[in-house]
Amino acid sequence: MIGYKHILLGLTAIVLITGCGEDDDDDILGTHNQGRDCQACHSNFTIGGTVFTKIDAVNSDATSAAPNHTLKLALEAGTEITLIKGYGSGNAYTTTNTSTVGAFTAQVLDANNNVVNSSNTLSHDGDMLRCNTCHTQNGLNSAPGRITNFRL
Ligand code: HEC
Numbered sequence: 001m002i003g004y005k006h007i008l009l010g011l012t013a014i015v016l017i018t019g020c021g022e023d024d025d026d027d028i029l030g031t032h033n034q035g036r037d038c039q040a041c042h043s044n045f046t047i048g049g050t051v052f053t054k055i056d057a058v059n060s061d062a063t064s065a066a067p068n069h070t071l072k073l074a075l076e077a078g079t080e081i082t083l084i085k086g087y088g089s090g091n092a093y094t095t096t097n098t099s100t101v102g103a104f105t106a107q108v109l110d111a112n113n114n115v116v117n118s119s120n121t122l123s124h125d126g127d128m129l130r131c132n133t134c135h136t137q138n139g140l141n142s143a144p145g146r147i148t149n150f151r152l
């Protein structure tokens with residue numbers, strides 16, 4: 001028999017699971033560490049980044065993230081890697097094997113999968129997969145700032 005105490009325990013568990021962040025981050029929309037280095041927390045992700053509507057958005061600013069956008073790597077070899085959308089507006093990641101990724105052109109896809117922004121042709125390479133480590137608020141290592149959903 002499922003008693004009152006069991007129901008109470010169950011409810012407590014649900015509150016603990018969903019209540020651990022103040023953010024509404026259980027979707028491809030909402031706030032979830034936008035602009036931060038995904039792989040710093042997700043060691044199972046091989047690529048991760050955020051698309052913003054503003055070149056100088058601050059970390060976790062979901063209102064400056066580009067909802068339903070994602071990132072694509074157009075590889076020198078002719079194949080492509082398209083990232084999975086989510087947790088949080090503008091965020092994207094994959095766990096796919098990247099051991100053979102060499103030079104690539106980084107592209108931004110809008111909600112209709114149109115390319116709306118791009119890096120220079122084949123300017124990125126296989127050790128540049130933690131996108132937000134260079135695409136910071138003001139840009140590091142010559143990056144212009146955030147990855148944006150428009151051409152600069
Ligand atoms: C400061 C640590 C931290 C950073 C940075 C971070 N996350 Fe998370 N992420 C978490 C935690 C903790 C959870 C699980 C709890 C939750 O649901 O919020 C999570 C859950 C997720 C999930 C649900 C599936 C899973 O693997 O757990 C996805 C997808 C995700 N994050 C994507 C991202 C992306 C994309 C980025 C980079 C833009 C990112 N996260 C940055 C801490 C982080």
Ligand code: HEC
Pocket residue numbers: 047048049071072106107108117118119120123124127128129130131132133134135140141142143144145146147148152
């Ligand atoms: C080591 C630093 C570095 C990393 C990591 C990096 N980039 Fe870049 N990115 C740059 C630089 C420098 C430029 C400007 C020159 C160019 O276009 O290649 C740039 C430009 C871009 C642009 C065009 C300008 C803009 O900001 O929108 C896009 C889009 C882009 N990168 C996407 C990505 C994606 C996606 C990733 C992760 C897969 C990534 N970058 C990882 C350095 C980096």
